[in-house]
Amino acid sequence: MTASFVAILGVIMQVAASGHLEAMYIGRLLCGIGVGFASMVNPLYVSENAPRAIRGGLTGLYQLFITMGIMLAFWINYGSLLHINGTAQYLVPLAMQALPAILLFIGMLLCNESPRWLAKQDRWEEARATLSSVRNLPSTHPYVEEEFQDIVRQLEFERQLVGGSSFLDLLKEMFLIAGNRKRALISIFLMVCQQMTGTNAINYYAPQIFENLGITGSSNGLFATGVYGIVKVVGCAFFLVFVADSLGRRRSLLWTSIAQGLTMMYIGLYVRIAPPQEGEPVIPAGYVALVCIFLFAAVFQFGWGPVCWIYVSEIPTIRLRSLNVSFAAATQWLFNFVVARAVPNMLATVGANGYGTYLIFSCFCLSMFFFVWFFVPETKGLSLEKMDELFGVTHTNNTKEHPDDTPSTPTEKSEEVRIEKTV
Secondary structure, three states: OHHHHHHHHHHHHHHOOOOOHHHHHHHHHHHHHHHHHHHHHHHHHHHHHOOHHHHHHHHHHHHHHHHHHHHHHHHHHHHHHHHOOOOHHHHHHHHHOHHHHHHHHHHHHOOOOOHHHHHHOOOHHHHHHHHHHHHOOOOOOHHHHHHHHHHHHHHHHHHHHOOOOOHHHHHHHHHHOHHHHHHHHHHHHHHHHHHHOOHHHHHHHHHHHHHHOOOOOHHHHHHHHHHHHHHHHHHHHHHHHHOOOOOOHHHHHHHHHHHHHHHHHHHHHHHHHOOOOOOOOOOHHHHHHHHHHHHHHHHHOOOOOHHHHHHHHHOOOOOOHHHHHHHHHHHHHHHHHHHHHHHHHHHHHOOHHHHHHHHHHHHHHHHHHHHHHHHOOOOOOOOHHHHHHHHOOOOOOOOOOOOOOOOOOHHHHHHHHHHHHHO
16 A cells, blocks of 8 residues: 555656656656565565465466556557647656556555464464455364464474564575575576566567567557557466466476577577668568567566566565565566666667677576576475475574474374375
């Protein structure tokens, strides 16, 4: 809700700027703060509420709505160019930024805190009641009881490892414990890789890129950009419905790394060898390059788009989840900025017609295959509380045994067996 409010203030300042750059900059800054805050909280909130069987699909909805927003922005710009004159031509797109923030603000009024966050605050009864509510089951149901006991045991174990809950304590816990450090570094590098695929190079400079491939005219470029947005939405929706919780995170990242690298490589080679000539029709190889742009958009939504957000929000411990996602989101926006600043210069200077830009992104995409192969394990089907075992968090000498290892009652032991079987 706070993120929504800040973003709405930013939109108001931009619309009311009336040509004053200072007000426009402040408005953009506020919007950036709001969006950045939301990009950290939203996937975290969804992953902490989602059942593990469909956690990938539900968390990936975050990416779907990002792509829907991008698509709507493309078409709003296209419609404004064709049908609106004067200052309203840019004021309407600026004002439309407030719509998703308003919807988010209203939607969050209807939502509870996540049960895992409530447990972290020692509000156990509220946590149990909320878990029962989001699962739509009685609080005494075995499924709810198993999940609740998982949360209790995991949180207690994490507190035994370090104890304190200040920012410095959590930072130490994240980077001094090997398993937590591995998760943090994987999260950070996944977000670096996501931006270095070149996806936002196309998002931000699509009209210029389409012009380099032979699509001339502002309206034609914006129309092609709108189609590009539709492809992204359809690709992401297909992934979430049919693939997210069946193919798995690791395999999705592996094959899309190769596919993205090959599409970018073809575009770069086409621009280098047979670039479109002004006044000449687009040759067949040029149409293939245009298809590669759309293929890149679709393939990105099958891996590096939604999977990164799913992965970084599900692998941390309860205590470190918000901090881990914060670091990942900050990294994502930092390299988003780097790409946005670098690409115009790259298109102008890295080879004729910027062909080197596409080859650079191709190399990044292909190298990501090896990063995922060696460092990113599969997490499909694991509960959030079972990630410690996957990432090798072990006991220190001054901690008690993990309650999962020695359940105190036969009931806990039977629950543990059932959990392991489902995992």
